[in-house]
Amino acid sequence: MTNGIIVTCLLVSLLLVAWSAWHGYRKSVTSADYIVAGRSMPWWIVGGSLLASSTSGATFFGMVGDYNRMGFFTHWVILGIASSWIVICFLVGPRLRRFGGFTIPEYLAQRFDSPLLRPVFALITIAWMTILMATVVVQGGLIFHALWGWPYELSVSLMIIVICVYTITGGQTSVMYTDFVQLIIFVGAAVVLVPITINAAGGLGHVTASAEAMQPGFFTPTGGVMTGVSAMALFFIWFLGYLGHPGLLTRFYTVKSERDLYKTGVVLTLVYLPFLGSMSLVGASLRVMYPDAQDTEILWIRFAVEHAPALIVGILVATLAAAVLSTADTWLLTAASSVTHDVARHFRKTDFTDDQLKRWTRWSVAFLALACLPIALNRPAYIIEMMTIAYSIAGASGGIVIIMSLYWRRMTKAGAWSGLIFGATTAVLGRVMIATSDLPDWFDPILPTLVVTVLIVVAVSLSTKSSAEADRVFGTLLRKKPTGTHESSTGSGR
Incomplete structure (x- = not known):
């Protein structure tokens, strides 16, 4: 009965x-519908989707295990x-x-009048995002492995198939509406399960x-096991x-108006901290309860099976599946x-038609899903550790370049x-050093990497012309309304 x-x-x-x-598939008539949901999403859908995406199964597996x-x-x-x-x-x-485009590499290429920046930034992003996607597949595999004892490899493979089919079919419209529904599911489950677990x-x-x-020091900012420098590094990563x-x-790019973005920010700030803090x-x-546990990332499922009513366990499993997806x-x-x-598009001699854009994007979904499978099967580290590696690269390259490009006019292509x-x-080399050498616990290479990256951007920009x-x-970027000059359909913006 419980399994039922x-x-x-x-x-x-x-x-x-x-x-x-299916709803998203019916609405995805053009490539703009498929990729940016027709730029018509209400603020509460955008906010819920962002919160769901950033919470994910990593909260219920990785975050809980890391706190442990x-x-x-x-x-x-x-x-x-x-x-x-x-x-x-x-x-x-x-x-x-x-700006009103489709992708961030597209924005950077036009912002700095450098077409080659578009594919290069995209390839760097795709590389670290493959690591992130692998962590999500790991989360999905852990659900069935921990709950029913299915072989981990089989669980991971099945989750890849589900994720791939779902994403190929629906596109961005499906993603955002489903994220909102999934957010309601796993916030509700957390409200029920957190007090049950504490009691x-x-x-x-x-x-x-x-x-x-x-x-000792478990509830201090360093957890009793790390240093203040390590805490600062983790924050900035x-x-x-x-x-x-x-x-x-x-x-x-999907939201109806700029004003809606401010509403989204207020909601995210008010909901995110208490929800994640409860973890x-x-x-x-x-x-x-489990002081000698070897795999801390599956403990909440183990606890639910042993202590919670079957309905609560079912809600938790549904929650985890929703969070992963x-x-x-x-x-x-x-x-x-x-x-x-x-x-x-950068290397193709002729432009895509709208149907070709959608078809190529769907094939790319399948290819990238398969690309992250080897990492997920090997599970080289804890989930949060794998995500920290990815975000180290994202922050040191994309994070600094993007924020400076939006607010510093003097920043140049060379910068x-x-x-x-x-x-x-440098971020990649830093992660390799941590994994292969005996660096002191208080030192994280990401901090000097971030500082020097900013200095390099400033120095090079000041010595070159825009x-x-x-x-x-x-x-x-300073105007109140989009100019309409950027890519918004299929053929422009090469």
Whole structure:
């Protein structure tokens, strides 16, 4: 009976996803419908979609597991993301909406009058987004592996198929409406499950006392296991990583108006911190109940199966599946759109028709889904650790270049290229050094990387000249309304 209830909840969730995908398929008449939802999304849908995508299965698996091991040190991830939402919604989003394109590489290429910047930035983004997509597939595989004991490899492969079919069918319209529904599901599940978990561990007082006894400093900013420098590095990795994440930034191309972006920012800020903060108490509770657990990322499923009613377990499983899909579809569609719009279009001698754009994007979804499969099958690190690697590259390259390009007119093409190449290369080398050498615990190479990247962009820009076209595009970012001169359909903007 228990399995029947769980399966029923999961099927209901998947049926909602299937309906949304079909609804999105019917609405995706043009490539603009498929990629940017016809630029007609209301603010509450955009906000819900962004929140669902940034919460994801990583919250229920990775974040809970990280709190279990690292204590409140993990709070710096949440604070970095929350801070980035404020900057994105109030400072970045409105200017990107005025630009009115399809992808972030397209914006950078026109902003600096450098067509080659488009495919190069796209390829760097696709590389680190493949790592992110692999973490999502890992989350999906863990659901069925932990719940029913299915072989992990089979669980991962099945999740790849579901994600791929769903994203190919629906496009951006489907992604955003389904994300909103999925957000309601997993916020509701968290409201029910968080107090159940804390009570099962003996209550809040017992949890805090026990976790502190097991790991002194558990509830301090460093968790008792890291340093202040490490905390600062983690904050900036996620703060700048989100600023450089096209999967999030391109959502602002879909919104109806700039004014709606400010409403989105207020909602994200008010909802995100308390929701994600509650995961810290779940991680502490599970640390108390399962002190010797080897795999901390599946503990919440294990707890639910052992302590919660079957209906609650079913809701949790449906929640996890919804959270995984809400993130996977976003990142996969963004990366696939970049393959088509920013890489293939640059090297193709003739332009795409609208039908060809949609078809190539769908084939790119399938290709990228397969590309992340080997990483997911090997599961080289904990989920949050894998995501931190990806966001290190995103922040050091894209995050710095994007925010400076939106607000510093004097930034030049040479400055953008130098920041992109140095930031991405040094971030990768820094992660390799951490994995292969004995760096001190207090030192993270990302901090000097970020500082030097900014200095390089400034120095190179001040020593080179900006083009008239770059100045003109910067001017469009300051205007109240889109100029209508940028790519909005199929043939322009090569």
